[in-house]
Amino acid sequence: MTAPNELRLLPWSGPGDKPCYLSTDDPDGYMSRLADNIETVQLDTANELLEEASEALDNRDTSLDEMRCLVKELTGALRDIVRVATSRGRLLATSDPRESAH
Numbered sequence: 001m002t003a004p005n006e007l008r009l010l011p012w013s014g015p016g017d018k019p020c021y022l023s024t025d026d027p028d029g030y031m032s033r034l035a036d037n038i039e040t041v042q043l044d045t046a047n048e049l050l051e052e053a054s055e056a057l058d059n060r061d062t063s064l065d066e067m068r069c070l071v072k073e074l075t076g077a078l079r080d081i082v083r084v085a086t087s088r089g090r091l092l093a094t095s096d097p098r099e100s101a102h
Contacts, residue, residue, distance in 0.1 A: 006094045009087035011038045011080065019083075039087075042080040049077050 007021035010031075014020045022031050049070070056062040056070055
């Protein structure tokens with residue numbers, strides 16, 4: 001849930017790789033649910049790529065081109081996961097009751 005006057009960092013970027021934000025106090029609204037679903041897909045994709053990377057590293061027959069492609073995919077997934085972690089960290093910070101007690 002987004003606190004009043006708090007923007008949620010969305011799991012996608014806008015033109016020029018600019019961050020996108022959502023202002024809402026409805027965690028069950030369409031855009032909140034869409035963002036949650038996309039975050040889930042991004043986390044699942046990162047897990048799949050991690051498994052693929054482990055297999056590629058163990059396989060001596062993996063070509064340099066295959067590794068470059070994998071590194072490119074991993075870089076994109078890591079960028080997505082950092083955005084998800086940043087967003088969720090902000091959400092936790094705004095919903096932490098210990099913060100409002102100070």
